[in-house]
Amino acid sequence: MKFFRDNINEMQAYIPGEQPANLGQIAKLNTNENPYPPSPRALEVLRGYTDGNLRLYPDAMARDLQLAVGDVLGVPSDWVLPGDGSDDLIIMIARSCLAPGRRVVFPTPTFPYYKTQGQIAAAEIVEIPTSEAEDFRIPIDAVIAAAGDVTFLSSPNSPTGVAIDPDRLDYAAEKLDGLLVIDEAYADFADANALKLLEKRNNVIILRTLSKGYSLAGLRVGFGIANPQLLEGVLKTKSIYNVGAIPAAVGAAALRDQTYHDECVRKIIEQRGRMSQELSARSCKVWASQGNFLMVTVPDGNAKSICDGLKDRDVLVRYFNNPAMADKLRISVGSKCEVDKLLAGWDSLELK
Amino acid sequence: MKFFRDNINEMQAYIPGEQPANLGQIAKLNTNENPYPPSPRALEVLRGYTDGNLRLYPDAMARDLQLAVGDVLGVPSDWVLPGDGSDDLIIMIARSCLAPGRRVVFPTPTFPYYKTQGQIAAAEIVEIPTSEAEDFRIPIDAVIAAAGDVTFLSSPNSPTGVAIDPDRLDYAAEKLDGLLVIDEAYADFADANALKLLEKRNNVIILRTLSKGYSLAGLRVGFGIANPQLLEGVLKTKSIYNVGAIPAAVGAAALRDQTYHDECVRKIIEQRGRMSQELSARSCKVWASQGNFLMVTVPDGNAKSICDGLKDRDVLVRYFNNPAMADKLRISVGSKCEVDKLLAGWDSLELK
Numbered sequence: 001m002k003f004f005r006d007n008i009n010e011m012q013a014y015i016p017g018e019q020p021a022n023l024g025q026i027a028k029l030n031t032n033e034n035p036y037p038p039s040p041r042a043l044e045v046l047r048g049y050t051d052g053n054l055r056l057y058p059d060a061m062a063r064d065l066q067l068a069v070g071d072v073l074g075v076p077s078d079w080v081l082p083g084d085g086s087d088d089l090i091i092m093i094a095r096s097c098l099a100p101g102r103r104v105v106f107p108t109p110t111f112p113y114y115k116t117q118g119q120i121a122a123a124e125i126v127e128i129p130t131s132e133a134e135d136f137r138i139p140i141d142a143v144i145a146a147a148g149d150v151t152f153l154s155s156p157n158s159p160t161g162v163a164i165d166p167d168r169l170d171y172a173a174e175k176l177d178g179l180l181v182i183d184e185a186y187a188d189f190a191d192a193n194a195l196k197l198l199e200k201r202n203n204v205i206i207l208r209t210l211s212k213g214y215s216l217a218g219l220r221v222g223f224g225i226a227n228p229q230l231l232e233g234v235l236k237t238k239s240i241y242n243v244g245a246i247p248a249a250v251g252a253a254a255l256r257d258q259t260y261h262d263e264c265v266r267k268i269i270e271q272r273g274r275m276s277q278e279l280s281a282r283s284c285k286v287w288a289s290q291g292n293f294l295m296v297t298v299p300d301g302n303a304k305s306i307c308d309g310l311k312d313r314d315v316l317v318r319y320f321n322n323p324a325m326a327d328k329l330r331i332s333v334g335s336k337c338e339v340d341k342l343l344a345g346w347d348s349l350e351l352k
Numbered sequence: 353m354k355f356f357r358d359n360i361n362e363m364q365a366y367i368p369g370e371q372p373a374n375l376g377q378i379a380k381l382n383t384n385e386n387p388y389p390p391s392p393r394a395l396e397v398l399r400g401y402t403d404g405n406l407r408l409y410p411d412a413m414a415r416d417l418q419l420a421v422g423d424v425l426g427v428p429s430d431w432v433l434p435g436d437g438s439d440d441l442i443i444m445i446a447r448s449c450l451a452p453g454r455r456v457v458f459p460t461p462t463f464p465y466y467k468t469q470g471q472i473a474a475a476e477i478v479e480i481p482t483s484e485a486e487d488f489r490i491p492i493d494a495v496i497a498a499a500g501d502v503t504f505l506s507s508p509n510s511p512t513g514v515a516i517d518p519d520r521l522d523y524a525a526e527k528l529d530g531l532l533v534i535d536e537a538y539a540d541f542a543d544a545n546a547l548k549l550l551e552k553r554n555n556v557i558i559l560r561t562l563s564k565g566y567s568l569a570g571l572r573v574g575f576g577i578a579n580p581q582l583l584e585g586v587l588k589t590k591s592i593y594n595v596g597a598i599p600a601a602v603g604a605a606a607l608r609d610q611t612y613h614d615e616c617v618r619k620i621i622e623q624r625g626r627m628s629q630e631l632s633a634r635s636c637k638v639w640a641s642q643g644n645f646l647m648v649t650v651p652d653g654n655a656k657s658i659c660d661g662l663k664d665r666d667v668l669v670r671y672f673n674n675p676a677m678a679d680k681l682r683i684s685v686g687s688k689c690e691v692d693k694l695l696a697g698w699d700s701l702e703l704k
Contacts, residue, residue, distance in 0.1 A: 001581065001582070001584075001585055002529075003448075003449055003501070003502075003530065003531045003555065003582065003585060004448050004449055004585040005448065005449060005450075005451050005454070008447075008448045008449075008585055008588055008589070009585070011588060013584075013587060013588045014592060016409070016412050016592050016593070017409075019408070019409055019410070019411055019412065021411070021415070023408070028408070031409055033407055033408055033409065034407050035407075036407065037406075037407055038406050038407060043402050046401055046402060047399065047402055049398055050395050050398060050399055053570060054389075054390050054567070054568055054569070054570040054571050055385055055386050055387075055388065055389055055390060055567035055568065055569060055570065056371070056375070056380070056385050056569055056570050057368070057369075057371055057383055057385065057563070057569040057570060058371070058569075058570050058572070059371055059373070060368050060371065063373070084436050084572075084591060084594060084596075085591065085592075085593060087591045087592050087593070088591055088594075091591055095360075095447070095472055096355075096356050096357065096360045097355055097356055097357060097360075098357075099357050099474070100452075102357070113592070120447055120588070120589055122451070149355070150355075177354075178355065179355045203355065211409070215406070215407035216406055216407065217406070217407060217408055217409040217410075217593075218405060218406040218407065218408050218409060218410045218596060218597035218598070219406050219596055219597070219598070220410070220436075220593060220594075220595075220596040229353065230353070230355065232353075232365075233353050233355060233356040233360055233361070235365060236360055236363060236365045236472070237360070237472055239436060239437065239439045239440055239443055240366060240368050240437075240439050240465070241368070241437060241439070241569075241572060242436060242440075242572075243572075244436075244570055244571055244572040244596070244598075244599060245570035245571070246570070246571070246596075246598055246599075247596060247598075
């Protein structure tokens with residue numbers, strides 16, 4: 001359509017995972033949501049929002065959230081840039097840093113949204129493939145050699161579950177001239193994170209979200225952490241009041257309830273181990289994961305038919321419509337009950 | 353900073369109006385919020401959000417909101433594109449349609465965010481000045497002659513309060529080859545709107561918000577209305593889950609409570625008339641407004657000192673740091689009580 005830029009006309013829209021209108025009996029293991037409800041303290045704050053304050057614009061920087069992140073993660077609050085989910089931060093970074101003639105680099109497979117944003121910016125897109133033979137480890141030197149103006153490294157990475165050692169990330173940050181975005185959407189479930197890099201590397205921005213570890217995907221809260229000089233440039237492309245009053249306050253309360261968070265994470269890691277063991281026992285190749293999901297190579301190589309079969313049994317898992325992933329599924333770690341349902345569904349499939 | 357595009361380094365960030373952390377006794381008439389609380393029915397829906405559904409991603413198209421807009425405004429629901437405030441829609445349109453070599457056109461003074469988005473896109477920016485001598489009427493033929501790939505017309509316009517007759521907007525849509533964005537953020541308070549244009553003009557997108565007429569600035573809900581072919585291109589730059597589950601449900605309930613909405617609007621229009629009369633009686637030139645605000649030329653020509661003086665008296669009004677607006681204030685229409693406070697504050701100023 002003539003109204004749109006050529007690159008917009010040519011690109012495909014990002015297609016999100018299926019969100020059924022009513023969950024009913026469905027075990028929803030397709031979009032890496034948390035199986036547990038949000039913190040009771042967060043829900044208590046939500047109940048406080050019955051008065052008329054919603055008539056006022058929220059604080060443009062979601063100050064409550066900045067303060068909570070600062071306290072909980074031990075970073076200065078002005079190093080925190082709140083977003084309408086961490087997708088919003090990815091968009092801001094792309095808008096501030098990418099354009100024709102500038103390059104975005106990321107390993108594949110990964111979150112397809114980095115590519116989407118590169119396409120919107122009409123930037124040069126360099127994908128660094130990881131390989132099954134190398135257990136999908138990120139080839140850091142190849143990533144560095146690609147010399148991105150922006151490099152996205154998701155750690156732990158979806159869909160593979162592979163995390164990058166913080167020392168390797170530090171090495172990448174040191175060698176890269178451009179901006180290094182470390183997407184830690186799944187860091188809550190990992191052995192380590194890269195927060196310590198922020199002190200010495202001025203080209204690093206870390207992304208976090210409350211959608212996974214804090215059971216608040218429906219609230220839309222994410223944030224970036226970086227030095228204020230760096231945030232100043234990213235901020236210029238922020239929507240004025242991008243985070244509403246409710247997400248800011250409820251998100252802050254969820255962050256401050258670390259006891260509840262830690263208990264949810266503990267249970268998810270426990271079920272991740274069980275799922276891995278049980279699916280391996282069913283002849284799947286289960287890839288080691290530091291996220292709240294497992295990537296699985298299915299025994300008969302036909303992941304689509306298993307995905308469809310499980311769907312018929314009210315179990316949603318993620319199949320990627322991508323030839324390189326034809327034999328793989330990504331399955332979110334559910335509650336004990338949901339994992340039971342997955343395994344029962346699996347056992348009732350007529351696998352060839 | 354080398355990480356950012358040159359145009360980002362060169363541009364200034366948009367500076368929103370002041371949002372005091374605690375309102376206390378302040379009459380906040382600086383950012384065109386609604387003085388009345390949101391619909392009680394909307395707040396009732398909010399109270400329903402104490403369960404665990406927030407752990408799930410929201411519907412990517414905020415279906416509840418689409419349906420409510422469809423029912424209330426009499427448009428097909430798939431003509432509705434929900435946003436994280438209408439700012440979010442302005443951003444999507446800019447990202448999908450603007451780039452170097454493409455042109456954005458808008459009259460001035462207006463919402464400065466159109467320019468901000470043109471700067472971010474590094475597009476050609478053509479500002480069509482309106483003049484005091486012509487009562488800030490929009491010179492439609494000059495706007496058309498500027499031949500924008502995207503033309504923004506805010507009606508009613510802030511800060512002037514001037515609305516454009518729907519027939520004139522229709523004429524502009526007919527003559528323009530590019531996209532015409534009619535920003536109706538303030539249409540709730542106006543005599544007419546441009547919805548009927550959507551049926552016959554395939555290059556029109558209308559923007560609405562719940563921040564003004566529905567007292568929900570803190571919730572962050574806006575939407576665009578256009579034919580689905582047009583929305584398809586705009587949609588490609590939407591953040592995946594841009595509207596959270598709470599804004600979608602609460603916003604839908606607010607929209608469906610038209611009785612409450614109409615009563616709030618009626619009271620605001622009543623106070624707008626009273627404010628206009630009273631400020632005129634205090635030697636202000638009050639410009640005719642179809643919004644929930646008045647633009648006022650102050651008697652001594654020094655709007656800054658009046659803004660500061662009123663602030664000392666707990667009354668916030670909007671002063672624009674812009675030479676062309678040095679003798680003008682934009683004052684939101686408050687409740688009767690807030691208007692009383694404004695007038696008492698005004699009378700206690702020592703005007704030269």
